[in-house]
Amino acid sequence: MPLPTQSTLEELDPVFAEMAAASFRPTTSGAQLPPRERTIVSLVADVCEQILGTPFELHVHAALNAGLDADDLRELLRFVSYDSGYPAALAALERLAEVEREHGLPGPTGRRHQVNADGTGSPMPATLRAEMTAIDPGFAEYMDLQSRMRADMSRISIRERALACVTVDVIYQTLEESFRIHVGRALSAGVTPDEVRAAVRATATSGMTRAWRASVVLDGLLIDLEVAA
Secondary structure, three states: OOOOOHHHHHHHOHHHHHHHHHHOOOOOOOOOOOHHHHHHHHHHHHHHHOOOOHHHHHHHHHHHHOOOOHHHHHHHHHHHHHHHOHHHHHHHHHHHHHHHHHHOOOOOOOOOOOOOOOOOOOOOOHHHHHHHHHHOHHHHHHHHHHHHHHOOOOOOOHHHHHHHHHHHHHHHOOOOHHHHHHHHHHHHOOOOHHHHHHHHHHHHHHOHHHHHHHHHHHHHHHHHHHHHO
16 A cells, blocks of 8 residues: 555645645745654654544654654654553554555664663652652652653653654644743754754644744743853
8 A cells, every 4th residue: 555645635635735835845934853853753643633644654654764663653752652642642642553564665673761660769850850740749759750761761862852852842832931941951862942943834734823832932931041051
């Protein structure tokens, strides 16, 4: 079974296909994300919105063309599960396996990271952990666990993970505490302010008004962070 292509969209509605093709072209202004990172943004948006049909298949195909493999895709879904929610990530994992079977794509090799679910300590920033412990010690413990279980991941870079988290915030419109932390993490990982803007802009094909609101919040946040620096 061939992967869906532009011709698939044209069969459904040639006018929609023309609009979609134009919408997914890079803008002529501002920084652009490389294909691998833009695909990660698209896949994370799919997971959050549970859009696991033709768009998800197209994005899996684009991810493979951009250099990600089956193990990388699974690590991405494992990573994003604590922000997207485990049920959403599980549905995407199930669909990914179906897409691989349906289209004869290479499956995972089993390469994995150390989960460390029964360990101790927390990779979370001390100030954040103290704040959450004061609010709800049980929730702080849950956050410790989620952070610790992901600490050994290496197939998806720190930069890519930060952009994935920013994408979750835009799609869910969680544009306060977590957005500030995730934007700061992206900047610390070497993402430039213009590249953070590009990541937000890349979500516009999943909903322009959300990307619009996030762009406004991001602009003020970047000014605040620059002043703080």
